Amino acid sequence: MIKKYRKDGDVSYALGATVVMELMKRRPQDVRAVYISPKSNVVAVIEKAREIGAEIIESEKAFNILSPKENCFAIAEFGKFDAKISGDRHHVVLVNPSNAGNLGTVVRDVAAFDCADLAIIRPAVDPFDPKTVRASMGTVFDINFELFDSFDAYVKRFDNEIVPFMLGGSPFREKSFTAESGAKKYSLVFGNEATGLPQEFERFGAVRIEQSKNVDSLNLSTAVAVGLYKLYTSRSGNTHSVLSTAEHSELA
């Protein structure tokens, strides 16, 4: 039986046909059930759910419980999974992110510039929150991410160069990455949406994304995107990963 999402539970929910499809493609082993709204006829979802052997449930009630106001015609229940981050990759580190939608958008940036794993320092919003899953457009099924109890616990496990993003830092455009494969790995570290990073991070040598004085600061996912884009394009070879226009389906 479907229930309201619980952070301390062992299942979560993918809301909407697009996200449900991504889940079934990327992590079919974790799908517990797929709910289909009697109002809709989501053919592709039903076909894929049959293919992976997921239970298919036609239910109005699931939608009332999980998505009362939204334009959503498919929900999948899935088991929470481990997707541990790697010592061989760059990292994006979010310290105490507080908004589920923001976290989902950052996940999408991390997936788009596929050169880094995602570390999340507690206290933090839940990466399995259905709002995060939805805002990620299903890319949360595609990346490595891991929660840590403290920044110290994170630092102890990895030997990356720490690059904190802080308003008092030196200009980011002057920062150069030597990011050829096999070389040094970087951790781009971003603070909470409202409070930023604590002063103690200045000891690592902070950088600042240049911006107008008129605006308080950048959207968290904008800051992550600017940082990741530079890291991504500093690698050799990435200019050649051309997408064909046929692959282009969504720019949301």
Next chain:
Amino acid sequence: MIKKYRKDGDVSYALGATVVMELMKRRPQDVRAVYISPKSNVVAVIEKAREIGAEIIESEKAFNILSPKENCFAIAEFGKFDAKISGDRHHVVLVNPSNAGNLGTVVRDVAAFDCADLAIIRPAVDPFDPKTVRASMGTVFDINFELFDSFDAYVKRFDNEIVPFMLGGSPFREKSFTAESGAKKYSLVFGNEATGLPQEFERFGAVRIEQSKNVDSLNLSTAVAVGLYKLYTSRSGNTHSVLSTAEHSELA
């Protein structure tokens, strides 16, 4: 009397204390009334509303009509205004944007990298939609923006170099801007969230933001941020616009 927002009406609404404060600071002349929820005590909003001489209305009803589910304790009604774009500035051009929240986030990017005005090509989501206003965090009161009936109508008025962002374009990292003051002005052009730009834009010489093959494409506001950041930092002098940490209030 407060009413549901209407796209063809001449007023709109700023929802939430932060956005209401920005409105009263930036465009006090357009404020018609400020609604305060009896549930809250928004002292700063009330003080500022008195200062600019706005009508202050305590009303539960306003919140039920405009913001039934949200954590919102202040609403301002304001007259829609003109904020025409300039021929002396770079531009961001959104062709047929369809999502109010996305448009608000792009507005915030445009305000953060304060070097471009915003052109919006119809059909398009409404920049005065309260959802756009809210997602912009009030920066919509700060930038120049203008709607055009077609891209041709836009191009006829401005002599900027057109830079369309398309998946089939050449790598953006190889694009250089010669953007010193007085020199050439650029128009960074982005398509609809679902469909991108029509093929006919290729004649201008399209660019593509390099990204992983695993993800369909970038979030619209992510793409705009990456483009604007490069344009912004290509100008001289911007490395010195350091914000003090005291100015840092929000990274949402």
